[in-house]
Amino acid sequence: MTGKEMTKRIATLAVALAAVGLLGACSSNSSEPIPTTISTPASAAVTPGSPAAMLAATPWETTSATDAHGTVVPLTDDHVKNYVGFAYFKSDGTFTMFNLDDTPKMHGDWSVSPDGRTRTIIAKNDAGQEQFTRVVDIVTLNDKDFTYRVYPTADDRTVYFDIIHTPTTHPEPAK
Template structure:
């Protein structure tokens, strides 16, 4: 009976090299995923040393409530406030993106907060960077735990208003996938968008499908080469 020949040291080295190369070619999990906003960081510095801009950009925000001028709670589905509901991401670079609670893009552009924290200004822009509109609203609360601004539907009647309440969220920024058709949004009084007037779409994320398929093919070829080399070595030892 012919003795089974153990794989030679050379065969094992070849197989190891092929395996290492194959592993190196496979992308790490999530390597082709679109970037998302990191988990929010709470403001830990003393209020006297933290600027209003730092507070606003210190975390993503979620609309969690609304009250009218009489202190009555207004449902977020009410037509008077629904246009202001969603996720808001204020970047430290002075840019912002906003989405509705279904993660659909609402608008993007630049933002600022006055040095005293009394006002927020948005400059909404389309995908080409052209200015669509500019809106400034009064801020009633701006802390690490709450951001509330005031919406006055009719400038001639400032006694009637709605305070839109936001609290920190760990909701990651949605993937900015461009819709097939131009998204339709309406510019609300404070500059937040809702259904109605045209607004440009956000940037489309990449597609990693073809790259993954190519890498898989390369790995399969390397695996075949390893088997072939092993067989040739065995034949040489038995001939």
């Protein structure tokens, strides 16, 4: 593949990711999944140095959660328990997630907006059919912390929970 073809492919991917980000900005960030037919190609490579590359650089474990007042919320709380587990974001644009007891949680495609402000997951069943899409605001994303924000009620931005992940050496369980 020539450099020109690669540049064109990367530009096409950037446009697709931007479209997903714009759609996510219009969607609900509630804990309820939102059905969609938009998908990120699993063959999409992560650009080195990008926010997506940072997310794909390590496996992540949910280690805590806080509410809008900064108060620590137990990981068993009804508002956060659906977001708890181990996450493995692969550089090919696919992900797997497991509960803390290593039972399978979900898998599918993922992306981070080019500006690093949102993360999108598209959960799929074993047949590859889309089950739901979840777009969340990224609060922090660096080599020590990946925190995203969820809103229990989409139209109330004053009530939210930050889901905090740290890198883990926990090996990815077999599905």
